[in-house]
Amino acid sequence: MKTTTLHQHPVAIALCQALFPAGKRLPAADVDAMLGLLDEQLDGHPALRRSLLAGLTWLDHRHRFFHGRAFRQAGARQQSRFIEKLSHTPVSGKLLRLLCLPFKAIYLLDERTAEATDCRPPVQLPAQLERFRWQQQICAAGNCSDDQTLEADVVVIGSGAGGAAAAYELACRGLAVVILEEGHYYDRRDFTGKLSEVIPKLYRSSGATIATGNATIPVPVGCNVGGTTTINSGTCMRPPQAVLDQWQVDGRGVFDADNMAPWFEQVEAMLKVQRATAEAVGPIGDIIDRGAAANGFQQRHRLMRNAEGCDGQGLCQFGCPTDAKQSTNVSYIPRALERGAFLYCGFRADQLHRQGTTINGVTAVGINHEGKPIRLSIRARHVVVAMGTLFTPSFLKQQGIRNPHLGRHLTLHPAGVVNALFPDQKLGNSRSIPQGFGVADLAGEGLMFEGGTVPLAGHGLLGNVYGRNWVEQVENYPHTAYFGFMIRDTSEGRVHRGPARGIPLIRYHMNRQDFRLFLRGIETLANWYFDAGASEVQIPGPQRIETLTSKQALARFMKQRHKPSDFLITAYHPLGTARLAATPGQGVCDPLHRVFGYAGLSVMDGSCVPSSLGANPQVTIMTLASRAASQLADRLLTDGEEQTPTQQGECA
Template sequence: MEPFTLRQDPTAIALCRALFPAGKRLPAADTDALLSRMDAQLANQTGLQRSLKAGLLWLDNRHRLVRGRAFHRARPTQQQRFLDKLATTPVSGKLLRLLALPFKAAYVLDEQVEQATGCRQPVQLPAQVETFRWQQQITAARDCDEDMTLEADVVILGSGAGGAAAAYELACRGLAVVIIEEGQYYDRSHFTGKLTEVIPKLYRSWGATVATGNAIIPVPVGCNVGGTTTINSGTCMRTPPSVLQRWREQGLEAFTEQAMAPWFEGVERMLSVQQATTETVGPIGDLIDRGAAANGFLQRQPLMRNAQGCDGQGLCQFGCPTDAKQSTNVSYIPRALERGAFLFSGFRAERLQRQGNRITGVIARGQNADGRPITLSLTCQQTIVAMGSLFTPLFLRQQGVRNPHLGRHLTLHPAGVVNALFPDRDLANSRSIPQGYGVSDWEEQGLMFEGGTIPLAGHSLLNPLVGQDWVRFTEDYPHTAYFGFMIRDTSEGRVRRGPRRGLPLIRYHMNRQDFALFKRGIHALACWYLDAGAEQVLIPGLNRIVRIHNRTELERFLRSPLKPTDFLISAYHPLGTARIAASPRDGVCDSRHRVFGYPGLSVMDGASVPTSLGANPQVTIMAMASRAANMMARELLNDTDSTHTPPQGEYA
């Protein structure tokens, strides 16, 4: 029996032609070339092959049921009309979008398509990448020939915002620190800007982590040395004073503005935090500034970022090719390694070693280049779990940690986006940073407006359109304004172990209060665009894109019966699933981030943040981890000096 190939499947060929007719600038799909690329990519993915084969069979039979013949036997105009109508149906529309997604991705990720939309520019990769002595402190599982047994003072599981900051603080005090990272170490030569290359390297499960409930909310997270800091937009905000006050009211008295100030300052020095420049923000900053000013908003300014010397290539979410963005793979991790820490990449923590409830070490496993399993056994005085809010609670529960709050209290900062079309203006979407401008008048009310421009692929793939409408929408990318907002949510979700290893089950229900705030953000942004001269405002949803031309239409839309699934919602800041608290009745860890009832075990990552912030969390996570690691170091060293503040050395 011959293997299934899309290039020889008549339904795949017909679908490809119907999905990608010629537009004003975009050519009709080269069907043979596109399907050949897909066949090559699917060569070793039998599961996806079977899914596509089943989807194509469904399409043929769905058309036969309605029109009396198979889809591939209909005329091209009939096929296009059928897809247009099918896309608007509640169930079949979703199935069609799932079936069309890999075809759309193969089409839009082609260099010729990117050039035709004015988005293709060569990524400025270095001719050669510098090598540093600290890189000798990195051991990759793929390079190992035998199992290893080591001793350390502290073992840290994860190299993102919390784990990296803790490693630096502990190494600065002269302690023996080992960092375990499941992902690989990449330098800037790997950050090519080609999504098919960088997404599987830097994102966990291709970015396919999703929260489900009364909305479907993608929550992409990183899996690499640097964690999610490698793929975030670089925005840096301190914990709002009102949030710190709330923590103190909950019994965390130590979190005063005065006490946290030196830790915030230390983080900001390490990351070279400064305001984004007008040049890198791009035209969207001017549009939003004019629209927000016309509506009486006063707190309008470029955002604070960790990217000194940024050249505006707009690739923050796919690894910075110039190392301007000070993600932890560029900042904290190298500084920790310079001070004697060791990093083991490609190793997954499998088991905590223990004596009773006391944690005494970690067993981690990886795979070398020959495919042979490699075991890394570590004994230590302290273990810090810093796997992030989605995976830290799963790991702790797997290790037998029992606490009713573990995996609960998940907050996400649900984020909304509103687009607008400016047909006569090039918005330089692929030549500007994705998030560089903000409006903060409603911050205390839980609503923060921030830029959120996505690359061409995101623009083209995160919409429900098909056929000619999809081609036209893709061609409009250079003229489509993107801006968004996030809410300080009062809703809470939960993380459980999912059916597949590596993908958690995330449940999140947006409550009425948060949804009302979300709709308020939609209304404000739409008004800004209209007053800035937009031809039309686009409000994207899972099943449709609502087009608004004036305030009357906007008010009518927002008065209609709406639910969260009517909007495109995303989230990038999962927090709180192993939160610190005054007692085990209220959380998983104490104010020093030590897990209640399990000596030698701490959590220092987004999971330990006690509430939603309403601010991008990386500075908060780094400051909290630095503070907790400093107290851990003093305990290990029997240092009674309580006046120690963040290191003031060469890199502070």
Template sequence: MTTSTSFSKTSLAAHLAAALFPAGEILPAPEPHQLAARVAGYVAHRRTHRWLLTAGLQWLEWRSLPHLHRRFSRADVAQQRAVIETLSNTLFSSLLLRLLSLPFRAAYVLEEERASHMGMPRIQVPAQTESFRWQQQVTHASELDGEHTIEADVVVIGTGAGGAAAAYELASRGLAVVIIEEGDWHDRRHFSGHLPDMLRRLYRAFGATITLGNAFIPVPIGRNVGGTTTINSGTCMRTPPAVLARWRERFGLAALTEDVLAPWFDNVETMLRVTQAQRRYVGPVGDLIERGARALGLTQVAPLQRNAEGCDGQGLCQFGCPTDAKQSTNVSYIPRALERGAFLFTGMRATRLLRDGKQAQGVLAQGRDANGRRVTLRVEARATVVAMGALLTPLFLRANGVRNPHLGRHLTLHPCGVVNAVFPDIDLHNGRTIPQGFAVGDFAEQGLMFEGCTLPFAAHGVLSALYGAEFVRFAERYAHTAYFGFMLRDTSEGRVRRGIHRDLPWISYRMNKKDFALFLRGIDTLARIYFAAGASEVLVPGPRQLVSLRSVTELDAFMARSHRPSDFLITAYHPLGTARLAADASDGVCDVDHRVHGWQGLYVMDGSNPPTSLGANPQITLMTLASRAAAQLAETLTETGA
């Protein structure tokens, strides 16, 4: 009997499915056993996920005893919904319930018939894509066997914003470059928009990386060729001049002036084809936000700059672009690096730094062949560039002998808040517009940047904290629900340590009072923008509830209450700073040229480099810094010779 079949016949899973999703006005109730079978399919090939799901169901079965005096599966559906409502209002149980319900929500909203009820267009995935000569220089672990040793001038670990830009710059200057990537290569044929499949293919740990502190903050990161650039929204912003000035003054990075970086910014923006988002694909939300913002006297309202020339607004940026309009590094930098002679090995995890004392000499990487046996790749190189991202780079460096008091510390996140609003008479074209295409920048210098537009229908349902009839009603209002958010230039700092699993580092982060005050200002301002635009209802989501406000008076009363960070839905997408740049080793991990202090041949070029929070979406900054540093490295290696 297959896992899917046995699971679908488990009464407990079917009971939960029935309790979670009653029939609505538009959406019919799902058949419980069929939905349970779909959930089973999501975890069929993942032993750990099957175990966690089974454990979660058993927790719910027995957690119901104090409330119902019977197990969950022995109660009627009304009682089951009542206990779910009770558990959703407690701190720890609400978190467990939300995690348990997540695959059930996904199965519910991803059903094609349900999406068609909501008027969602089907994603057009190409049957085939073009073939290029450079693809011959991509080797997956499954194509190898045993142990292999190769030599290179530089080995780059990671293909995200920093690693890809560095690899391109190094290869363009005639150096022999080998790129190691733990994830797989995917092209637009794979970008179907099917949430479980995209999470499995493109995200590390299914997007489950999360901070622990005075709020649980999800920090999803990519694991694929392209890294997090494949799953970001494509927003392109240069490093604010005030931030560069602080780096020069506080960290001694005198070389990082606007004049020095200007040509590098230009090169990056040319490579990414940066242009302003088209208003027709921003959608009605942009018009509403502009109307409300201007009514409040705000003036810096405009479509965002993006790396997606030719975007047709399918709204899938976070799950891979099916048209290749978005110039994530799997489309831009990596192919061009390969065209210039670089070699890419995918499905290979860097496990050990090759070194002689503090002289880096390359890297050892491991993967699995077609039969599941371990394969080893030894890359001997004159220089090693670590570009694994702000959450993993410090762990790799520490595990391989780097000792610095700042390593793994000073983590900033750009914490993000979201406020929804209901416009019952307006079709907002959700699911047919750019996920993040419009901005209000009046408070950017104060550390508060408003950005947003829409989410796919699947994400709309999966991210909700509601259950039962309220969840179904919320899902049915998708076409009339506006999404917009904001991010903070945070002064709070966190720390990254090794976790219980390599995919789940221990990330600690506490939002300080200054940042939380700014966060509350973001909630208040965005709610007022919505009301000024004519919203009938403003919704403030939290991990345990969705607060509904119907007037400015109710908003004032809500803002006058005492709040904590854990009361709000906070997410983050820009981890930075854990191997920060500084002129002196007493102040940071890497010097201005990105070389690890005290080491030879060891460099870091990724999101761990920025010494402070940016207050701007970071991919342009990371590519610019990495391009400049790689050019410096290429010059050094060329001068020293073979």
């Protein structure tokens, strides 16, 4: 069957001409080249191609229904007016946005567009990398010919913040450790900075993980060796001591400062944590510093990060192209392998081995180079599940683990963003780190301000605008300031099994208390921008961007009735779905991270964190996992076998 191409499709041609007219600096799109490139990217994805072609047919007929002739037959001005009118309709506006998304993405990812908007030149990839002995201990499913059976002391499922730290600690104690990772191992040569390449590699479901409730909240997570640490912004913060104190009061373990300090210090040393440089932070730091100071805020600072020698390429969320960021694929995993651990990547944990309530191994499944399933069976004295907050509970439920708290108590640190236009200043958004400055005066009340600059593609895909207005928005990228905040939420959500493995159903309803705090973040940040000299402030929402040109306009906006779904809300820190507790009536794991009621099974990832932190959690997760793994090693080396944790867990 002949494949319908886009570069000769009359509706696709007409749509691109309407979407991408010439601007002040950007030329009109080279439609033939753009559609040819989109055709190439759709090769091998017939379902996506069919969906796109169906959308073009819908647009053509929709125009015919209202105007008596097809969209492709209309003049340029009528096409533009039709798109603008359609964008404001509740249902068709959403369909139009989905239809235009791939075309906009191709335009934004073009090197000529990047050059015209003052973006950094393409990443210079190394021709070759030094090979290390520890890399011999990485086995990819694609390189396996036959099923394999292994024995180990401990198998760790997951290589993110919790799993990697646990594996390192266990290997350091001389235990035989196998790390299982569903994603693949990538190095600097794969971190090209090209979003169309790296997002499908590094992000689960290409970043399309979302929570639904009274707002739709994207919750992007990683699926690669390194997990979400490979795609986070590198911010390193200890949790507030008040939060740790409350955990101790609740009987979830010993978390006093004297007990925790050595563990935090160990993690921070491994990650080479240090304060971001002013050069890496860029002009946004000066803008926020100036605006916050004008409003009386004192705790203004460059953030602590795990990126020694960072050169500010602004690609932290897409794999660091220089390995400066000490994500676990650069820090903990190589160190664990140096100490004898083995890493099997491309293998998805499928079935726990159990005898009654004792867990003694796991079977994982991968796909080999011939496209055939390959099974890896590992017999182990202990299994550590570190699949992450959104996937650990689903996996445990599938294995028959029963606890009323499993999958509940989800917190997210909902985050908001406010943008501002500084037309006379180039902000170097692609030449600085996305999150390097913070303001902490309201952290005690649950509101932490942190940078949140997005790449050009994110900027251009934000908002429901088209044609000349959209081209103008893209051209303003060098002059658009991005900054954000997160809240220490009291709301709780729940993770359910989704329609397919790897696609969880996440339900989260932001309560009134949290939403009031969210609105306070919006108003506070907008005022900072105005006092720093912004010509306009932009408050993004899912359907439109609210543009304000004065504090008076801001005050009027804040007096309106709002709901969470009016704002662009994101979340990057899911926690709590298998939380630590004193008893199984309060949580899933005891203070030693052992799953209540089962011997040989622990959880060491973000799902164990008992409550919202109000601080970026990777250091906390690594610290808790390191300490728990050390205690596990003590038991395995001393007792030789695990006892089943019962109603009352031991205190750490």
